[in-house]
Amino acid sequence: xxxxxxxxxxxxxxxxxxxxxxxxxxxxxxxxxxxxxxxxxxxxxxxxxxxxxxxxxxxxxxxxxxxxxxxxxxxxxxxxxxxxxxxxxxxxxxxxxxxxxxxxxxxxxxxxxxxxxxxxxxxxxxxxxxxxxxxxxxxxxxxxxxxxxxxxxxxxxxxxxxxxxxxxxxxxxxxxxxxxxxxxxxxxxxxxxxxxxxxxxxxxxxxxxxxxxxxxxxxxxxxxxxxxxxxxxxxxxxxxxxxxxxxxxxxxxxxxxxxxxxxxxxxxxxxxxxxxxxxxxxxxxxxxxxxxxxxxxxxxxxxxxxxxxxxxxxxxxxxxxxxxxxxx
Amino acid sequence: xxxxxxxxxxxxxxxxxxxxxxxxxxxxxxxxxxxxxxxxxxxxxxxxxxxxxxxxxxxxxxxxxxxxxxxxxxxxxxxxxxxxxxxxxxxxxxxxxxxxxxxxxxxxxxxxxxxxxxxxxxxxxxxxxxxxxxxxxxxxxxxxxxxxxxxxxxxxxxxxxxxxxxxxxxxxxxxxxxxxxxxxxxxxxxxxxxxxxxxxxxxxxxxxxxxxxxxxxxxxxxxxxxxxxxxxxxxxxxxxxxxxxxxxxxxxxxxxxxxxxxxxxxxxxxxxxxxxxxxxxxxxxxxxxxxxxxxxxxxxxxxxxxxxxxxxxxxxxxxxxxxxxxxxxxxxxxxxxxxxxxxxxxxxxxxxxxxxxxxxxxxxxxxxxxxxxxxxxxxxxxxxxxxxxxxxxxxxxxxxxxxxxxxxxxxxxxxxxxxxxxxxxxxxxxxxxxxxxxxxxxxxxxxxxxxxxxxxxxxxxxxxxxxxxxxxxxxxxxxxxxxxxxxxxxxxxxxxxxxxxxxxxxxxxxxxxxxxxxxxxxxxxxxxxxxxxxxxxxxxxxxxxxxxxxxxxxxxxxxxxxxxxxxxxxxxxxxxxxxxxx
Numbered sequence: 001x002x003x004x005x006x007x008x009x010x011x012x013x014x015x016x017x018x019x020x021x022x023x024x025x026x027x028x029x030x031x032x033x034x035x036x037x038x039x040x041x042x043x044x045x046x047x048x049x050x051x052x053x054x055x056x057x058x059x060x061x062x063x064x065x066x067x068x069x070x071x072x073x074x075x076x077x078x079x080x081x082x083x084x085x086x087x088x089x090x091x092x093x094x095x096x097x098x099x100x101x102x103x104x105x106x107x108x109x110x111x112x113x114x115x116x117x118x119x120x121x122x123x124x125x126x127x128x129x130x131x132x133x134x135x136x137x138x139x140x141x142x143x144x145x146x147x148x149x150x151x152x153x154x155x156x157x158x159x160x161x162x163x164x165x166x167x168x169x170x171x172x173x174x175x176x177x178x179x180x181x182x183x184x185x186x187x188x189x190x191x192x193x194x195x196x197x198x199x200x201x202x203x204x205x206x207x208x209x210x211x212x213x214x215x216x217x218x219x220x221x222x223x224x225x226x227x228x229x230x231x232x233x234x235x236x237x238x239x240x241x242x243x244x245x246x247x248x249x250x251x252x253x254x255x256x257x258x259x260x261x262x263x264x265x266x267x268x269x270x271x272x273x274x275x276x277x278x279x280x281x282x283x284x285x286x287x288x289x290x291x292x293x294x295x296x297x298x299x300x301x302x303x304x305x306x307x308x309x310x311x312x313x314x315x316x317x318x319x320x321x322x323x324x325x326x327x328x
Numbered sequence: 329x330x331x332x333x334x335x336x337x338x339x340x341x342x343x344x345x346x347x348x349x350x351x352x353x354x355x356x357x358x359x360x361x362x363x364x365x366x367x368x369x370x371x372x373x374x375x376x377x378x379x380x381x382x383x384x385x386x387x388x389x390x391x392x393x394x395x396x397x398x399x400x401x402x403x404x405x406x407x408x409x410x411x412x413x414x415x416x417x418x419x420x421x422x423x424x425x426x427x428x429x430x431x432x433x434x435x436x437x438x439x440x441x442x443x444x445x446x447x448x449x450x451x452x453x454x455x456x457x458x459x460x461x462x463x464x465x466x467x468x469x470x471x472x473x474x475x476x477x478x479x480x481x482x483x484x485x486x487x488x489x490x491x492x493x494x495x496x497x498x499x500x501x502x503x504x505x506x507x508x509x510x511x512x513x514x515x516x517x518x519x520x521x522x523x524x525x526x527x528x529x530x531x532x533x534x535x536x537x538x539x540x541x542x543x544x545x546x547x548x549x550x551x552x553x554x555x556x557x558x559x560x561x562x563x564x565x566x567x568x569x570x571x572x573x574x575x576x577x578x579x580x581x582x583x584x585x586x587x588x589x590x591x592x593x594x595x596x597x598x599x600x601x602x603x604x605x606x607x608x609x610x611x612x613x614x615x616x617x618x619x620x621x622x623x624x625x626x627x628x629x630x631x632x633x634x635x636x637x638x639x640x641x642x643x644x645x646x647x648x649x650x651x652x653x654x655x656x657x658x659x660x661x662x663x664x665x666x667x668x669x670x671x672x673x674x675x676x677x678x679x680x681x682x683x684x685x686x687x688x689x690x691x692x693x694x695x696x697x698x699x700x701x702x703x704x705x706x707x708x709x710x711x712x713x714x715x716x717x718x719x720x721x722x723x724x725x726x727x728x729x730x731x732x733x734x735x736x737x738x739x740x741x742x743x744x745x746x747x748x749x750x751x752x753x754x755x756x757x758x759x760x761x762x763x764x765x766x767x768x769x770x771x772x773x774x775x776x777x778x779x780x781x782x783x784x785x786x787x788x789x790x791x792x793x794x795x796x797x798x799x800x801x802x803x804x805x806x807x808x809x810x811x812x813x814x815x816x817x818x819x820x821x822x823x824x825x826x827x828x829x830x831x832x833x834x835x836x837x838x839x840x841x842x843x844x845x846x847x848x849x850x851x852x853x854x855x856x857x858x859x860x861x862x863x864x865x866x867x868x869x870x871x872x873x874x875x876x877x878x879x880x881x882x883x884x885x886x887x888x889x890x891x892x893x894x895x896x897x898x899x900x901x902x903x904x905x906x907x908x909x910x
Binding site: 049053 | 578817
C-alpha cells in the first residue's frame with residue numbers, strides 16, 4: 001500500500017507540471033495585466049511606474065524563461081508577486097483563504113453526505129413508495145435549483161426573519177459579526193447564525209446529486225445475487241443492510257464524495273460571493289479576472305493536489321470497504 | 329402495496345406545497361426612486377452641510393469597502409484605489425480639503441494658512457498649526473513635506489524603488505525651506521503649477537527615517553522607507569482624527585479616535601469599521617440586515633429602488649466630476665477622417681441614451697457639454713451644442729457626409745467614402761458588466777445604422793484595450809477632480825490618457841498654457857479655447873456626469889455624499905451618532 005501511495009504521488013508531478021504549463025500559457029495571453037490595472041487612471045500613471053510594475057511581475061521575461069523561473073521559485077516556496085504587491089503574500093493568503101473555504105465546506109459536505117446516504121438507502125429499500133417519491137421529488141428539486149438562486153432566497157428569508165423578529169440571529173456577511181459579541185456563548189450563537197445559511201445552500205445542492213448516486217448504488221446491491229443468498233441463509237435484515245449491502249453500496253459513493261471535495265475547494269465561489277466569505281473561490285475568480293497569474297497558478301497547484309489526494313484516499317478506501325480489492 | 333392514486337396525490341401535494349413556499353418567498357417590486365430620500369432632500373441645494381446636526385458620544389459606524397487592501401501606502405500606484413484612500417483619510421493629514429460641491433478649502437485643523445507668495449517663480453508659504461502632531465506627539469513639520477516631495481518627484485527615488493501613482497507637481501519643485509521649528513514651510517517650483525493645493529498628503533518622516541535605517545536621504549534611504557510603508561501590516565501612525573486599531577486581511581479595518589488629534593472637532597464615534605464586500609449587489613441586503621450602515625455602491629435603478637424602500641435609511645445621488653463619454657480611435661482608417669467623426673457624433677442622440685440609462689433613477693441627468701469643466705464650475709461653457717453633436721440629428725449628419733463626398737451604396741444600407749470604398753464595420757467597446765454602457769452601445773449601434781455605418785458591439789472584461797489601442801469606439805468614464813492642470817495629458821499629443829491618439833498643435837498650445845495658468849479665469853479661457861477646437865474635431869463626445877450614490881442609516885449624522893474623488897471621508901472626524909431621534 002505504501003509503495004502504491006508513493007508511486008501515485010510521484011505520478012502526480014508531471015500531471016501538475018503539465019497543468020501549470022497550460023495555465024501559465026493561458027494567463028500569458030494578452031491583455032497585459034499591468035496595463036489593464038492602470039488603464040483609465042486620471043491623472044495617468046507615469047510610464048516609468050508602469051514599466052517598473054511590469055518588471056516586478058516578470059512580464060518582460062520570455063515565455064519559457066518565465067515559466068522556468070516560476071517553477072524554480074515555486075519549488076523553493078516563493079509563489080511569485082501579485083499585481084497588488086505590498087503586503088500580499090500568495091502562500092500566506094492561500095492558506096488563509098483555504099481555511100475560510102474549509103470552514104464552509106466541511107460542515108456542508110458532512111451534512112450533504114449524511115443526508116444523501118440516509119435518504120438514498122431509505123429510498124432504495126422501499127423503492128417506488130411514497131417515501132421514495134418524496135425523497136426523489138426533493139432530490140430533483142434541489143438538483144434543479146441554481147446555487148445563486150437558493151442562496152439568495154435563503155438570504156432574503158433570513159433577513160426578513162431578522163426584521164420580523166427584531167433580532168440579528170442570521171448574519172449574511174462572512175463567518176462572524178464585526179465587531180464580534182463578547183463571551184463564548186454569544187460568539188457561538190453568532191457563528192451558528194453566520195454558518196447556517198451558506199451550509200444549507202451548499203449542502204442541499206450537493207446532497208441532491210449524492211442521494212441519487214446512493215440510491216442507484218443501493219438498488220444495484222439489493223438486486224445482486226449475494227444479497228439474495230444472504231437473505232436465503234436467514235441473516236437478519238439489519239445485519240444484511242449494514243454489513244453486506246451498505247458497505248458495498250458505499251464504494252461508488254466514496255469516489256463521488258472524493259471528487260466532490262476537490263470540486264468544493266475550487267468551486268464554492270457563488271456561495272462565497274453571496275455570503276461574502278473570502279474563500280478560495282472568490283480569491284481565484286478575482287485573480288483570473290485581474291490577470292494575477294501567479295495566484296491562479298498557486299491555486300491550480302493546490303486544487304490539483306486536492307484532486308490527486310482525494311482520488312488516492314478514495315482508492316485506499318476501496319480496499320478498506322471491499323476486501324477483494326488489493327493494491328500491488 | 330400502495331396504490332398509484334395515493335402516490336400521485338402525494339406527489340401533487342408536495343408539488344403544491346413547494347410552489348406555495350416559492351411564491352410566498354418572492355419579493356414585491358417597489359416604486360420609482362427619486363434623486364434623494366425625503367430626509368436628505370436638502371443635499372441637492374446644500375451639498376456641503378446637509379444631514380448636519382449635533383452628535384452624541386459613542387456608536388460604531390459600519391462602512392463598506394469594495395476593494396481588498398493590498399497595501400496601506402496609497403501613494404503607491406498599485407495601492408492607489410478610492411476605497412483605500414477613503415480609509416486612509418482618517419490617518420493622513422492634507423493641507424486642503426475637497427468638499428462635496430468641488431470647492432477646495434484650507435484644512436484649518438492642520439494649517440494656519442497656505443499662501444501663494446510669488447507667481448514666478450511660484451512660491452507657496454505653508455504655516456502649520458503649532459499643535460498639529462502625529463499620534464506619538466512628534467510635531468507635523470517641514471520634514472514631512474520634504475519626505476512627500478522627495479519620494480514622489482521621480483528623481484530622488486526612481487520608479488523601480490518608488491513606483492508612485494503620480495509625480496506631477498512634485499517633479500517641478502525646486503526646493504523646500506523651513507522656519508519656525510519647521511512649522512513654516514516655503515515650497516518653490518521651477519515651473520508654474522496651478523494645482524499646488526492638490527499636493528502634500530503627508531506621511532510621518534520620523535517613521536520613514538526608521539524604515540530607512542536612520543538616514544532617510546542617504547543613497548537607498550528613500551527606497552527602504554518606501555518599502556517600509558508598502559509592507560506595513562497595519563499603520564501604527566496617524567496625523568489625523570483616527571488611528572487604526574485592527575485590520576483583518578480581506579475582512580475589515582477598524583479605526584478608533586486618535587488620542588493626539590489636534591483638530592477642533594473631536595471624533596464622537598467609538599469606532600468606524602470598514603467591511604470588505606467585494607460584490608456590491610450584496611450591500612443592500614447587508615444594509616437592510618444592519619450589518620453595514622453606509623454604502624457607496626455604483627447605482628442602478630433596481631438598487632436605488634431597493635434602498636429607497638428601506639426603513640430608517642437615507643440616500644442621495646449627486647453629479648460630480650466623473651463623466652461618461654464616447655471616444656474614437658483616430659488610428660482607425662475610417663475614423664481618421666474628421667467629417668466622418670463629426671457625422672457620427674451628430675447622429676448620436678445623447679438625450680435618448682440618458683433617458684434609457686440613468687434618467688430613471690437620476691432625474692436631473694443631462695447632456696454634458698464640456699470636456700474639462702462640470703456644470704456649476706465657473707469655467708463651464710457649452711462647447712458641444714454649437715457643433716450640433718450629440719443631438720441625434722440624422723439629416724444633418726447625412727449632410728456632413730454628403731458634403732465630404734460620402735454616399736450610400738446601391739443597396740442604400742452601406743456608406744461609401746469619397747473613393748467609393750465601403751466604410752468598414754466599427755467596433756464599439758464597453759465593459760461587459762456595465763448594463764448602462766451596454767444599453768448606450770446598443771443605442772449608438774441603432775443610431776449609426778441610419779447613416780449606413782455598421783457598429784459591432786464588443787463587450788470587454790475590462791478597459792485594457794485603452795492601453796493597447798485595440799478599439800474603434802469605446803465608452804468609459806473619467807474620474808475627475810477640481811484640479812484641472814492634469815487634463816492636459818488627456819487631450820494633448822502623446823498625452824498619457826490620450827488613448828485615441830488625437831493631435832492638434834493649436835490645442836496642444838492652449839492646453840500647455842492652461843496647465844500653467846495660476847489665474848482661474850485665464851485657465852478657463854485657455855481650456856475652453858482648446859475645448860472648442862477639440863469639439864469641432866469630434867474626438868470625444870461627453871455624455872453625462874455619472875451619478876454618485878450614498879446610502880446611510882438614519883442614526884448617523886454629518887456624513888454626506890461627496891461625488892469628488894475625496895469621497896464622503898473628507899470630514900470623517902465630524903461623523904457621529906445623531907443626538908436626537910429622527
